[in-house]
Amino acid sequence: MPRYDRYMLSQFIMVFSFFAFVLLSIFWINQAVRLFNHLVGDGQPISVYFEFTLLGLPKVVGTILPIAVLASTIYVTNRMSTESELAVIQSNGYSPWRMFVPVAIFGAIISIMMSLLTHFLIPNSLYHLHQRQHEIGKNISARLLSDGRFLHPADGVTFFIRQIEPDGELIDVFLSDRRNPDNLVTYSSKSAYLVNEEDSVQLVMLGGLAQNLNTADNRLFTTRSSEFSYDITYLLEDEAINLNQVEHANTLDMLWDPQAIADWSGASLAKVKHETHDRFAQAFLCITVAFIGFSCLLVGTYSRFGVWRQIAMAIFLVVVVKLMEGYANGMALSHSTAWPLLYVPAIAGVMLAVLQMHFASHPASLRILRTVGLNIRRTGDDPA
Numbered sequence: 120m121p122r123y124d125r126y127m128l129s130q131f132i133m134v135f136s137f138f139a140f141v142l143l144s145i146f147w148i149n150q151a152v153r154l155f156n157h158l159v160g161d162g163q164p165i166s167v168y169f170e171f172t173l174l175g176l177p178k179v180v181g182t183i184l185p186i187a188v189l190a191s192t193i194y195v196t197n198r199m200s201t202e203s204e205l206a207v208i209q210s211n212g213y214s215p216w217r218m219f220v221p222v223a224i225f226g227a228i229i230s231i232m233m234s235l236l237t238h239f240l241i242p243n244s245l246y247h248l249h250q251r252q253h254e255i256g257k258n259i260s261a262r263l264l265s266d267g268r269f270l271h272p273a274d275g276v277t278f279f280i281r282q283i284e285p286d287g288e289l290i291d292v293f294l295s296d297r298r299n300p301d302n303l304v305t306y307s308s309k310s311a312y313l314v315n316e317e318d319s320v321q322l323v324m325l326g327g328l329a330q331n332l333n334t335a336d337n338r339l340f341t342t343r344s345s346e347f348s349y350d351i352t353y354l355l356e357d358e359a360i361n362l363n364q365v366e367h368a369n370t371l372d373m374l375w376d377p378q379a380i381a382d383w384s385g386a387s388l389a390k391v392k393h394e395t396h397d398r399f400a401q402a403f404l405c406i407t408v409a410f411i412g413f414s415c416l417l418v419g420t421y422s423r424f425g426v427w428r429q430i431a432m433a434i435f436l437v438v439v440v441k442l443m444e445g446y447a448n449g450m451a452l453s454h455s456t457a458w459p460l461l462y463v464p465a466i467a468g469v470m471l472a473v474l475q476m477h478f479a480s481h482p483a484s485l486r487i488l489r490t491v492g493l494n495i496r497r498t499g500d501d502p503a
Contacts, residue, residue: 123208127195127221135191135229142183142190150175167251174248177240181233181401185408188229189437192222192412193430200416200426215417215479219410226409230402237398238370246367274298287312292324294349303332306349319352365394389455393448400461404444407468411436414475440468 154171199205208218270278275298281291294306308327313320329342365373365386373380373395381388415433416426447460 123213123218124221124224127218128224130195130199131191131221131225132228134195135187135225138190138194139180139183139187142187143179146179146183147172147176150179170251171248174244174251177236177244181236181241184229184233184236185401185405188226188405189408189412189433192225192409193416193433196413196416197426197430205417215476218417219413219476222409222413223406226406229405229409233402233405234398237401242367242369245364246362249362249364249367289313292322292327294322301334303334305330305332313351314348319350321348322351323348365391368394370395370398387455389452389457392455392458393451393461396451396458396461397448400444400465403462403465404440404468407440407465407472408437410472411440411468411475414472414479417479418475436468436471440464443467 151172154168154175196205205218209215266280266283268279272278275296277293277295277297279293280289283289289311290309292306292308292311296304296306306324306327306329308324310326311322311324314323315321323346325346327344327347329344329347331340331342332338333340363384365380365384368380368384368391373391377388377391377395380386381391384391412433415436416429418429418432441464443464444461447457447463450457450460
């Protein structure tokens with residue numbers, strides 16, 4: 120590899136690593152705080168928190184990669200332009216198309232990284248994440264043993280514990296059962312224990328009060344007892360979880376027989392084809408973003424105000440590509456034959472980059488366009 124290509128590629132990768140780390144930290148902190156409050160606040164050990172964080176990491180990395188590619192491409196090209204490195208390279212006979220080679224290599228490397236994420240890491244991590252979420256949901260301590268909070272473990276049921284002692288004693292327990300609208304039951308006790316039996320879980324309340332409200336005749340019955348038990352097994356019944364989701368499926372299986380994956384997951388055929396081709400489109404989008412970021416900064420002459428207009432143009436073109444991507448996603452999810460639209464945003468972005476590179480290689484054509492546009496504006500402003 121020539122020295123220029125190695126130098127440019129090393130600059131791109133180094134700056135890309137920095138931006139990726141910064142963006143990943145921002146996204147990770149934003150999600151980690153909410154995850155910490157949800158898991159650790161519900162009594163889960165810190166190891167579960169780190170496990171969930173690692174399983175959600177591939178999805179976050181896939182989100183920030185295109186942003187990091189754009190930021191690194193613009194930063195490196197702008198720095199080399201302001202420090203006259205690009206001018207020196209061009210004076211040695213390098214055309215804009217020749218200077219484009221390390222950008223293409225850089226985009227291809229990031230595209231391979233994105234492909235590994237979308238085809239392997241993200242599906243596997245989502246599968247294990249959903250599986251662990253189901254296992255955590257079955258844990259009684261996550262569902263019921265949370266002090267100082269009103270919990271709703273089932274429809275029509277409210278459970279509250281003021282304090283949990285180290286020996287497992289529950290202090291000041293409140294349980295409201297409104298599942299039967301004709302008979303509302305409320306239990307309260309100074310202390311209680313959870314007792315596991317062979318096929319049930321009993322809440323044994325000491326010094327408790329049971330109140331039954333018959334809504335038919337508005338009669339209230341109260342019962343005081345030094346000890347009575349309440350079966351809470353129904354609160355811990357497992358809900359069926361479907362791990363056969365399109366997001367967990369193998370890409371080759373979806374390409375080979377999408378209808379079989381649709382039957383396996385219960386999703387529509389359009390959803391299966393969208394998921395399949397979107398994984399490829401996301402990888403191509405990384406190349407497109409790198410092309411746009413580099414090509415836009417090569418267009419234009421020197422200005423003492425910098426290249427902020429070229430940077431704004433690059434960001435604007437990427438936003439246009441993302442808007443096209445949103446429209447293509449909607450169409451692909453609605454019609455099973457519309458999946459080719461998923462590749463249109465990336466192709467359109469590459470075409471825009473090629474057009475920018477043409478203007479950079481032939482500045483005269485850009486000057487002609489500017490002259491024509493100026494003449495048209497003057498003609499429109501002429502009162503005659």
